[in-house]
Amino acid sequence: MGIEFGLEDLAKYPFMKEAGDYVKKLSLRVEDLGQEDYRPAVERAKQRVMEAIQKNYISIEISEPIVELLSFPLALMLVKAMNVEYIIHRYSLAEAIRAESLLKEEKKSIISYIFKSTFNLEPISVKHELFDLKIKLIEYLKRATHFHEPEWKLINRVVDNGFVYLKTHELVRLIREEIRRTIYDRMKGVSLPSMPKNLKEAVHEISRVLPPRSDKFQRVTPDKFPPCIIYTLDLIKKGQNLSHYGRFLLTTYLLSIGKSVDDIIDIYPRSPDFNERMTRYQVEHIAGMRGGRRRYKVPSCRTLATHGLCFKDKILCAKIRSPFQFGKKPLFKKKSTGQIRE
Numbered sequence: 001m002g003i004e005f006g007l008e009d010l011a012k013y014p015f016m017k018e019a020g021d022y023v024k025k026l027s028l029r030v031e032d033l034g035q036e037d038y039r040p041a042v043e044r045a046k047q048r049v050m051e052a053i054q055k056n057y058i059s060i061e062i063s064e065p066i067v068e069l070l071s072f073p074l075a076l077m078l079v080k081a082m083n084v085e086y087i088i089h090r091y092s093l094a095e096a097i098r099a100e101s102l103l104k105e106e107k108k109s110i111i112s113y114i115f116k117s118t119f120n121l122e123p124i125s126v127k128h129e130l131f132d133l134k135i136k137l138i139e140y141l142k143r144a145t146h147f148h149e150p151e152w153k154l155i156n157r158v159v160d161n162g163f164v165y166l167k168t169h170e171l172v173r174l175i176r177e178e179i180r181r182t183i184y185d186r187m188k189g190v191s192l193p194s195m196p197k198n199l200k201e202a203v204h205e206i207s208r209v210l211p212p213r214s215d216k217f218q219r220v221t222p223d224k225f226p227p228c229i230i231y232t233l234d235l236i237k238k239g240q241n242l243s244h245y246g247r248f249l250l251t252t253y254l255l256s257i258g259k260s261v262d263d264i265i266d267i268y269p270r271s272p273d274f275n276e277r278m279t280r281y282q283v284e285h286i287a288g289m290r291g292g293r294r295r296y297k298v299p300s301c302r303t304l305a306t307h308g309l310c311f312k313d314k315i316l317c318a319k320i321r322s323p324f325q326f327g328k329k330p331l332f333k334k335k336s337t338g339q340i341r342e
C-alpha cells in the first residue's frame with residue numbers, strides 16, 4: 001500500500017500489530033523495567049491507567065514517541081496485575097476513545113491502512129463536499145446494528161451502489177468497539193511475569209484511586225428479578241458495555257420497583273464508559289425530574305424482544321407483557337374445587 005509507519009504513528013496507535021512487533025524487536029526483559037532509563041515509560045503507563053480510571057479518558061499528547069509506545073504494553077501489565085475485571089473493561093474503552101480522538105484528525109491514507117491491517121475493513125477515500133470515505137454496505141450494517149441513535153439507521157444514511165458514505169469521525173466512531181475489543185483481547189493475553197519493585201509500587205498506587213465498591217449494588221439485586229433484568233445487571237457487574245436500550249430498561253425497571261435515583265446511579269460506576277454527570281442526567285430524565293417531566297414506563301416484553309433483551313423463562317414469564325408484571329401475576333389459576341390447574 002506504500003504507507004510507511006514511523007515511530008510517532010506507532011506511538012499513536014500502539015494496539016496495532018506493527019507497534020507490538022516494534023517493541024518485541026527491542027528484546028526488553030521485565031527486570032530492565034526497574035532501571036532509571038525506563039522511569040518515564042513507567043510513569044506514563046501509570047498515568048494512562050489513572051486517567052482511564054478517574055476520567056474515562058487517556059490524554060493524547062505525545063512528548064517522546066518511544067516513551068509513549070513503551071508505556072502501552074506497560075500499562076496493560078499494570079491493569080492485568082490489578083486483576084479487577086471492570087477496570088480491564090474501563091481501561092480498554094478509554095484506550096479506544098484515545099485512539100478515536102487521534103484517528104478523527106488523521107490522514108485518510110493512514111486511516112485506510114490501519115483499518116485494513118487491523119480490522120480487515122477497507123474504507124475508500126471519496127472526493128465529496130459532505131463525505132470523506134465510503135465502506136461496503138455489509139460492513140456498515142455489521143457495525144451499525146449496535147447503535148441505537150437514529151443517525152445510524154440506514155434510512156438516514158447516503159447509500160450508493162452498495163457503499164455507505166461517511167464522514168471521518170463517523171467511520172472512526174463506528175470502529176471504536178473493535179478497537180476496544182482488540183485492546184481487551186491483548187490485555188487478556190498478557191502473561192504476568194514477576195514484576196520489579198517500581199512496577200509493583202505503581203500497581204499499589206493505582207489501586208488506591210479505585211472507586212469504592214458500592215454495597216448498594218448488592219442491596220438492589222433481589223433474587224426475584226426477571227431474566228432480562230438479571231442479564232443487564234450481570235453485564236454491569238462484569239464491567240461490560242450495556243446498550244443504551246439495556247440501560248433504559250434497567251433504569252425504568254428499578255424506578256418502577258421504587259429504587260431511588262441515587263440507588264440507580266450507584267449501580268453504573270462499573271460500566272466501562274461511566275460518567276456520573278451524564279448518568280445522573282439520564283436517570284433523572286427517565287424518572288421525569290427533567291425536561292418535559294415525563295416519567296418513562298418499563299418497555300413491553302415485545303419491544304424488548306426486538307432489541308434482543310428478552311431471555312424469556314417459559315414458566316415464570318408466561319402471561320406477562322412487561323417485566324414490571326414479573327412475579328406479580330399468578331402463574332396458575334385456582335379452581336373453585338381448591339385444586340390447582342395451569
Ligand code: SF4
Pocket residue numbers: 226227228229300301302304305309310311312313317320321322323324326
Ligand atoms: S418475557 Fe418479559 S420479563 Fe421475561 S425475560 Fe422477556 S422481557 Fe423480560
